[in-house]
Amino acid sequence: MSEFRSGFACVVGRPNVGKSTLTNQLVGEKIAITSKRPQTTRHAIRGLVHRIDGQLILVDTPGVHKPKTLLGSRLNDVVRDTWSEVDVAIFCVPADQKIGPGDKYIAQELSSATRKPKIGVVTKLDSASQADIAERLMELDALGKETGCDWKEIIPISAKTRANLDVLLDLIIPLLPEGPALYPAGIFTDEPVETMVAEFIREAALDDLREELPHSLAVVVESIEPDEERSAERPLMRIRASIYVERDSQKGIIIGNKGSKLKEIGSISRKQIEKLIGMQVFLDLHVKIAPEWQSDPKELSKLGF
Ligand SMILES: Nc1nc2c(ncn2[C@@H]2O[C@H](COP(=O)(O)OP(=O)(O)OP(=O)(O)O)[C@@H](O)[C@H]2O)c(=O)[nH]1
Ligand SMILES: [Mg+2]
Structure with missing residues (x-):
């Protein structure tokens, strides 16, 4: 039998791409607030996923954006601090929008910040056509090569319909280091x-x-x-x-x-x-x-x- 694994994975991307909704669905409890407006999340939020084969600590982060205020630049700093501390990075782009300069900027920063494994995720699968999803997967693949992100895997998911969420967890857990659970069972977050x-x-x-x-x-x-x-x-x-x-x-x-x-x-x-x-x-x-x-x-x- 393979060893138990435990570690951290951050969820990153532009504002409003569905990072917090995905985090909540993977954890199975509402630990992060969500909204249809961009820049909702304002701090790094830890959520626990307990499995037989491992324990994943997900870190939901604020959407990286061009800051207009001091708050905005502090939020971007929160994300950068998180990158260097995690075992895996989950980079999100939404299926219903073309990949653009904002995504490229984040992928470049992520690539130079950490050599840890990265997974490219196309979110909101339910909100786009098959053709759009295929196009997004190809764009994400190209973005990985262009920025040196070198995705371990690329996967489309929907937090709304839960499509591919278990597959995503199956991809993340083997990338975590071997080790005992870091949090007791039954805990979903350490947010006060x-x-x-x-x-x-x-x-x-x-x-x-x-x-x-x-x-x-x-x-x-x-x-x-x-x-x-x-x-x-x-x-x-x-x-x-x-x-x-x-x-x-x-x-x-x-x-x-x-x-x-x-x-x-x-x-x-x-x-x-x-x-x-x-x-x-x-x-x-x-x-x-x-x-x-x-x-x-x-x-x-x-x-x-
Ligand atoms: N159709 C659809 N909508 C989704 C899905 N996931 C998230 N959304 C919607 O997208 C919007 C943004 O979701 P959030 O989870 O708050 O996005 P975020 O990336 O955390 O945003 P910031 O915290 O601002 O960076 C909300 O209106 C969600 O309901 C999905 O799988 N399908
Ligand atoms: Mg959020």
Whole structure:
């Protein structure tokens, strides 16, 4: 019988190509928030895949892009730091868009950053025609040769329909070093509860937002405390969180007409938070302004970047 393997694989690519959706599907739990807007993920998120033949620690990363703000360049740095630490890199391009200069830039950087094995993945298989998928696979093959990425394998997948997800895992596990499990069974992520709560709130707020507003949002959990007046049979967690925006006009959008938008953000995220912590939650949300926080080093560090 072959030895048990364990190690790290990062998921990289341009914004919005489906990295977080893929990570969640491989892990089998929602650990990373997703949205139809680009630049959703803002930190490296570890997710665990437990198998009989090995343990894979997936690292979902922010989409690499041309930065317009200090936040953007810090996010790109997060990705570069991750490349050098993993055993395998999973490079994603979407089936429904031609490979372009953004993908080439990332592949070149990845190639010079690490000599570790790389897998080329065409995502969103369900959203493209057979002809488009074939074209994308050929483009990805050519990109690998051009940039020196030298893909170990190239595979089309769909996180939505789960097509080829097990095949992808079968390709990754043998590339990990032999060794014992690094995390106990039953754990899906090492993200702190505060971070997951803040992210669920941000995801609920992102829904339906237009133009630059998604980028202007940040969420900070101020406190998580059990309600002392509740009995042990009916516990309640009180969570206080702040949603930051950059301008007064944005504050109005997040609060909505008579508070309707804020109420909706609360009720959508509360369901996910209750599932996460396994008890009833009272969510106290406040909207605050941090002018130009995406480009202000002091504000960025206050917000955890
Ligand atoms: N049709 C289809 N849509 C998908 C699939 N995977 C992801 N998407 C959609 O693509 C959009 C972006 O998905 P994310 O997983 O947030 O993308 P990401 O690469 O993590 O984006 P950033 O965090 O911004 O870098 C969302 O609207 C997803 O629902 C898929 O397999 N099929
Ligand atoms: Mg993401």
